[in-house]
Amino acid sequence: MNGMTARKVKVSVSLDAALIQAVDRAAAKEGTTRSALLERWLRNSQRQSNLMRLEEETAAYYDSLTLAETDDDSRWAEAATRSARSLKIDEDSDRARPKRTGRRRKG
Numbered sequence: 001m002n003g004m005t006a007r008k009v010k011v012s013v014s015l016d017a018a019l020i021q022a023v024d025r026a027a028a029k030e031g032t033t034r035s036a037l038l039e040r041w042l043r044n045s046q047r048q049s050n051l052m053r054l055e056e057e058t059a060a061y062y063d064s065l066t067l068a069e070t071d072d073d074s075r076w077a078e079a080a081t082r083s084a085r086s087l088k089i090d091e092d093s094d095r096a097r098p099k100r101t102g103r104r105r106k107g
Contacts, residue, residue, distance in 0.1 A: 027037040065073065
């Protein structure tokens with residue numbers, strides 16, 4: 001919500017009694033309310049569903065590529081990999097930092 005307060009809406013749903021008991025046990029164990037627990041579970045389910053949809057759409061995209069497009073994509077990936085391997089970020093940052101001797105000068 002990016003800093004905004006979410007508006008809560010009260011709803012009525014009918015659920016299996018055994019499921020409600022499981023929700024109540026989980027809420028008690030976590031020290032939260034039934035509503036907060038269900039909201040978190042629903043958000044997690046929505047997030048997982050969105051992730052699965054994204055994975056399916058990504059797979060469909062790559063499955064739809066022609067042989068030439070697949071070959072082009074592979075060449076770009078290889079070039080990016082070579083470029084990334086040639087970076088020496090950690091080595092450069094170690095040399096740029098002065099070494100500490102453990103003693104502090106009074107001044």
